[in-house]
Amino acid sequence: MLAPGDLQTIHLASNSTTLRLRNAYIALQSWKLAIISDPLSLTSNWEGSDVCNYTGVFCATSLDNSSIQTVAGIDLNHGDMAGHLVEELGLLTDIALFHINSNRFCGKLKYLDLRFNEFEGDLPKELFDKDLDAIFINHNREIGLLKKVTVFDASNNKLFGFSA
Secondary structure (H helix, E strand, O other): OOOOOOOOOOOOOOOOOHHHHHHHHHHHHHHHHHEOOOOOOOOOOOOOOOEEEEEEEEEOOOOOOOOOEEEEEEEOOOOOOOOOOOHHHHHHOOOOOOEEOOOEEEEOOOOEEEEOOOOOOOOHHHHHHHOEEEEEEOOEEOOOOOOOOOEOOOOOOOOOOOOO
16 A cells, blocks of 8 residues: 655646556555566656556557546566565456566466356366456356356356256
8 A cells, every 4th residue: 555655746727538547556556656666667757647658568548438537557577676566456447458467476366257258168276276256257158167266257158067
């Protein structure tokens, strides 16, 4: 969690575009504070409120309103970065790509939210061997059998492979 004064003050007008970009700024600056190693300096230009110019951050118009600019993707793969994923990343509500493979991030994931996609077929069984509190896969296509899940929301799908 950020303490007052950890982030510089930014002045943005109060509209949907700037609210989403302000939230992205908060999320990305919080995450930057939780990164303990960035040997390729991928976050070195993560300064100021123009998050769309940050290395590895991609902006696009929002799917729900073409006049709104939002962070649509993050690609920091092969950065050899280390640190934690912070809760504030949840403020990136429009993100469609989160590509952070080949890094050394750590922490415990408690929720997996794959809702409103086009997944079909069997999801990898290793995905469900994890100690997750909840997995959300509703509003997809055909989803196969799932085991070891304590919360299961698969509304608006065509399910197959269940056995008693």
